[in-house]
Amino acid sequence: DAGVTQSPTHLIKTRGQQVTLRCSPKSGHDTVSWYQQALGQGPQFIFQYYEEEERQRGNFPDRFSGHQFPNYSSELNVNALLLGDSALYLCASSPDAQETQYFGPGTRLLVL
Amino acid sequence: AQTVTQSQPEMSVQEAETVTLSCTYDTSESDYYLFWYKQPPSRQMILVIRQEAYKQQNATENRFSVNFQKAAKSFSLKISDSQLGDAAMYFCAYTENSGNTPLVFGKGTRLSVIA
Secondary structure, eight states: OOOOEESSSSSEETTTOOEEEEEETTOOEEEEEEEEEOOOOOOOOEEEETTEEEEOOOOOTTTEEEEEEEOEEEEEEEEEEGGGGEEEEEEEEEEETTOOOOOOOEEEEEEE | OOEEEOOOEEEEEETTTTTOOOOEEEEEOOSSEEEEEOOTOOOOOOEEEEEEEOOSSEEEEETTEEETTTTTTEEEEOOOSSSSSGGGEEEEEESSSSSSOOOEEEEEEEEEOOO
């Protein structure tokens, strides 16, 4: 049984560009959450998707957007990249109404 | 807003010894969940243990156990018989018991294990 997978593992972009990160949830999980983890910090909640809709959102600007597909996989899009967007982006999945979230290995984004 | 505080940025322990990592949290809710996650250099966030606030009994998972003090809003992690593979960042996290609410994390404690 595959766990949560994310792609790519690493990414380098320049300021102003746009990026798309991808996540496939653990089998049987229909809820996907995205977190940003800056260096030396704990993860910060970006948003959560369920039934292809954004259900909750953290304190992140509209440059951060997402999508969930019918197979429950998800994408995180960031527009107009800033240097401060450099971070590890973590995807977590869970069955609906379950509190325990399982994380993928993350995507390391570097903005130059 | 809920907050999670880990007051120990770094800890170290001798192999085979016991270490305790501290965590406090702030919430007005009475029903919630607490977690400890481990993040090794590989970056994968791994669930170590979870505690349901309505359960008085402290959770245990093999060498890992917690000391949950609900009134004091304290949730410490004890690692017994420490192994080299336990070296990692450890994050304490909180979520409400309302189904799929976000996890709120502390800043983490870096644990080193000395051979």
